Amino acid sequence: MTAPIFDTELKPVLVDPAADDGRRASQQTWHAFRRQPLGMASLTILALLVLITVIAPLLAPYPASYGTDVLQPPSAEHWFGTDSLGRDVYAEVIWGTQQSVIVALAASAIAIVFGTLVAVVGAYVPKLDAVIGVVVDLTLSLPVLPLMILVAALVGPSTTTIILVVAAFSWPEVTRLVRSQALAVVKLPYVDAARLMTRRPTWILGRHVIPAVTPVIVVSVVVTASRAVLSAAGLAFLGLGDPTTWSWGRILYEAQQSGAMVSAWWLTLYPSLAILALVLSATLFAIAYNDARNPRSNER
C-alpha cells in the first residue's frame, strides 16, 4: 500500500540547542527552508488543502443526494463532471478534502501523541525501553493493511473506526523515529545536568527531552498524516469507509462499485490527484524541512 520511511532518510540530528550565529535553531531552520523551492511549494499546497478543509462550504454546496445528469464528463456546469448518481464530482472532492484531511490529522495526532509519549518514556526509563523496543519492532514487521481490514470489517465502517484503526497501526513508526532521537538526547550532558537540578522526570521530559525531539515529531506529523490518507483511502476503496460522509476514497469506491471507473475517467482522476497532492506535498515538505534542519546535508 505504502512504503515505510527508513531511519536513514530522516536521520536524527546531533542536537544543537543554539544555532551557529546565536540565532535560535528554529529560526535558522526556517531560513534554510525558505531557500528550498520544493519545500516552499509543498508548504503552499498543504496550506491550500487545509484552507479548503476550512472553507469548504464557501467553495461548493454539499453534494446533493442525486442529480439528473449522470456520468457526465467535465463541463462548464460541472467542473469535474458528475458521478453515477448525477452528483457533482467537484463538490464531492471539495467536501472529501474536509473528511480526508480531518481523518489524516486526527489519526496522526493520536498516533503521534501516543507514540511520542511511549518513545520518550522509554528513552528515559531503560527498563521499559527494552519492552517498548521489542513491541515496536514486532508491530512494524507485520503486514498492517490486512490487520486494519480485519479490524475495520469487524467493528463496522465509521469515521471514528477509521481514525482509530489508522492511529493504532501508525504509532509504532512514530515511536521508532522519536525513540532513536530521544535516546540520543537523554544521554547528552545537559540532561544529566538537569537531573542534578530536579528529580521530577516530568520536568526533565517536558522541558528538555520533548523540545529536543520536536523536529522529529514535526516530520512525523506530516509523514504519518500523509500515510493515514493513503490508508484511509485504501480502506474506503475496499468498502470499509464511512458511507455517510464524503471522502476521496469513497468517490473511488462508488466509481468502482458502479463499474464506471474505466469509462468515466474523471471519477478516478480527480480524487487520485487530490490524494497525490496531499501525500506528495506532505512528504516533500518533510524532506525539505529535514534538509533545512540538518546543515550538513546541504554540503556538496
Add this chain to the structure above:
Amino acid sequence: MSIALFILRRVGRGLLTILFAVTVTFLLLRLLPGDPALAVASPNMTDEARAALLTQYGLDQPLFVQYFLYLGELLRGNLGRSFTQSIPVIDVLMQRLPWTILLTVTSLVLTVVIGIPLGVLAASHKNRFLDRLVQVFGVTGQSLFVPSVGIVLLFVFGLNLRWFPIGGAYDDAVYGMEWYGSVLSHLVLPVISLTLIQLGSYVLTMRATLIEALGEDYITLAKAKGVPPRTVLWKHAVRNAMLPAITLIGLQLGFVVGGAVLTETVFAYPGIGRGIYEAVTQLDFAVLQGAFLLLAVTVVVANMLTDIAYGLLDPRVRTS
C-alpha cells in the same frame, strides 16, 4: 558471537514475532465490539455445528483458557473453517499463496534491480539536477494510490494497446512452456503497479544510505589516495551499501503485502490479497484472520532468512 548462536537468536525472534501476531489477532477479535463468536463461527451455521465450534474454542471460558485453546488449534495447522466456502481456511489460502509470493517476490526483485542504480545515480549527483529528479520520482511513487495506478495501467496497456491480458494469473488451455509465457504476460501489469509504489521509497533510502557511506572516512581516504571516483563509488561505497540494501527489502515486505491486496483486487489476480478482499465483502472472518496470520508468518520467515543471510555475510552484524 558464533554463527549458530546468531541463527538461533534470529529464529527465536522470528518465533516471538509470530506469537505476537497470533496474540494480537486473538485479542482483537475477542475484545473489540461486536459478537466475539464471529471470530470462529459463521452466522450461517446450523446451531449444532456452531455450538460444537464454540466449545472447541472455549468461547464460554475465561480468556486465558481460550488463548491456549486457540494456540493449540493453530499448532495443529487448523486455521478454522471458511464461513462462505465450507472448506478449511488453510486450504483456501494455500491455493492462493503461491501467486501472491510470485507477485511480491518479482516486484521486490525489480525494486532492488532498478532501485540500486537509481539510488547510486542520485547519490553521486547529490543535490544536482539528476538527484532532484530521482528524488521527485521517488517521492511521487511513494504517494500514488495503488488502485488508480492499476486501473490506468489496465486501461492503457490492457485495453487500448492490447499488449497485456486483463485479469487472472494465466491463460487456460495453454500448456508446457507456453503456459509459463502466459503466466509472465499476466504478471507484467500487476508487478509494474506494485513496483512503482515500492520503488520510490526504496530509491530514496538507497540514496540516503549511499550518501552516508560516501561520507565515511575510508572514502575520504580513498579519494585522498587518488583512487578514481568511479572506482570509489562502485567498488567501495556501493559494495558496502549493498548488504543493507538487501535487508531493507525485508523491512518493506510487510508493506508490499499490503499493496498486494489492492493490486490483486484491481487486476483480478488470484492471490491472498484478493482472497482478503473477497472475504471482506462477505465478512468471512475466519479467512480474514487466517490470511493475516499466514501473511505475517510469511513476512517473518522472509525477514528471518534475509537477516540470517546478512549475518552470515557480514560478521559485524552478529555482534549487535
Add this chain to the structure above:
Amino acid sequence: MNRHSRIAAIGGAAALAALVLSACAPQAPETSSTSSPDAGDDTLTIATTTDVVNYNPLVGNSRSDYWVTNLMYPHLLSIGPDGSKEAELAVDWGYVDDTTGFYEIRDDMTWSDGEPLTAEDVAYTMNAVKKDAPAGTYYGQMANFESAEAVSDTRVEITLTQPDSSIVDEIGFWGNVVPQHVFEPAGSVAEFANDGSEDGWVSAGPFELTKVQVGQSYTLDRVEDYPLVESGTPIPASIVYRVFPDVNTEILALQSGEVDAIANSLPPSQVEQLKSAEGIEVVEVTGLGYAHMTYNMQNPDLAKLEVRQALAHAADYEAIRNVVLQGQAVSTGSSPLMPVLSKYYDDSITEYEYDPELSRELMEEAGYTASADGMFPVSFRLIYSLQDPVTSQWAQLVKDGAAEAGIPIELQGMERNTYLARTNEGDYDIYAGNFAIMDDPATNFSLSYLPGGAINYTYVDDPALNDLIAQASATFDEDEKIEIMREAAKIVHDQVYDNVMYTQNLYVAHSSDWDGFISKPSELLSIVNPVSLASAHKVSE
C-alpha cells in the same frame, strides 16, 4: 573450476531446470474428436464476480454457485417470458387430485457416468430434501410436501399434507435433481459438500465440470449427448467461468475480448455506455424481482394506516427509477403483482403518488403535530445492506423525500450479515431490500403476508388477507386463482402492507462474436441457463 567446465555446469543446470519446469506446467489433455457437425471447437468464456463456493445445489447458493450447478443438475421445470412454467426435465406435470401431484419426465437423459436418469433420482432428491432440511430455497418450498414416490421409471407422484395449487410448479422450478447413487451414500444432503474431490462430478447437464482453479476459473466440457438442445449436442466445446472480483476489470476484459460474456447483470450506469460500445451486445433480461420497503407494524406509529400511507406518498419513485436505475426500472403500480407476470398483473392498481403535502395531511389526520422546524415527533430507522449499491443509493432519496414531508428517517446501512440478522429479529422500523425472484404470487403472498411467514417483514396479520391467501393455495382453477390474488393484492396496496417500488429489468453483455443465446427471466437464468449456453455459437465471418 575452469571456464569451460563452469559454462558446462551452468548449461547443464539450466537444461535440467527447464526440464523440471516444463514438467511442472499443466499438460495438454488428450484431444477427443467431436461427433456432430454443428458442434464447434470454440470455448465460451464467461466472467463472474465471485468464486463458486458450494457445489451442492440443494443448499443455499450464491449466483456463481447457481450458474455452475445449474449446468450440472437439471430442473424439472423451466420458466417462460411471462413467468409461467415450461418443460425441462419434466414433459408433463400437474395434479392427480387435491393432495397428489405428478411429474412425467423424459426417458432419454443419462448421468455422466452412464447411469440413466430416472424418476427414482427425482423422488430420492425430494424426499432427501424434506428429510435433511438443507438451508436453501428448495427446502423453503417443501412446507406442504409429505413424500414422493417413483411409480415408474418416468413418473413421480408427490403427496401433500394439504391442498396446495402452487407447489408442483414451485418444487419443479426451484429444485434440482441430483443423482441418488452419488448423494445417498454420502449421508445427509444438507451436509454433503459434493466438492468432486474423489472422482469429479456426476452430472446430467449439457456440460460437465472438469477443472477447477480456485479463484481463477471453472472449466466445463461439452457432453456429447444432450437432448434438451435443438441439435442434440451443445455447440461450444467448453464453457469457462472466470472470476473477476471487480466489475470494472470485467468490463475491460469483455471489451478487450478476454471474455465473451459477463454473467452478472450490469450496473445501471454502465448499460447505456456498453450499448453503444463497439463489439458488444447488451441483452435485456426480464426481471422477476422487485425492490420494496416494508413498514414494521409492531412499531405503534407504523401500526397506523395513515402513517404508512404518509410514508408511501413521501418517496419520489420516478426520480429513483430515473436516476438510480437510469430508467431501467418499471413501476409495478406499487402492487406486489408484477407486470412481467402478465396473467396476474392488475393495471388498475396504481402507484402511490409522490406528494409530501398529502403526507403531511395524513400525519396530522393520524394525530401528529409538526413542531416549529416542520418535523413530526416520530423517527424511523430504515435498514438496508451496504453491499447492495442500488438500495444504498435510493435509501438516501427516500430519506430526503420523507424529510420534505416532515418525517425523519434514520438511515442504517449495515454489513449484509448484520442486515440479515436484524431483519430476522425484526429490529428495524422500515425494511428496505430486494426480492430476487417472485415467480408465483400465491407462494410469495403466503411467505410475505401470512403471520409467521418467512419473509413477513411487515408483521401483518390481516384476517381478510389471510383468508384470501389460504383460498388461493387451495384453488386449482387458474382464472379463479387470479381473481383471488388480485383482490389480495388490492388489500396489500391499500393497507400499505408492502411498498413495492419497482421491478428492475436486468441487462447482461456479451461479445458480438457470439450469438444464439436464449434469454430467460431472472438473473439466475438470463443468458447463462443451460439451453442458452448449449445453443450459443460463434458468429461466422
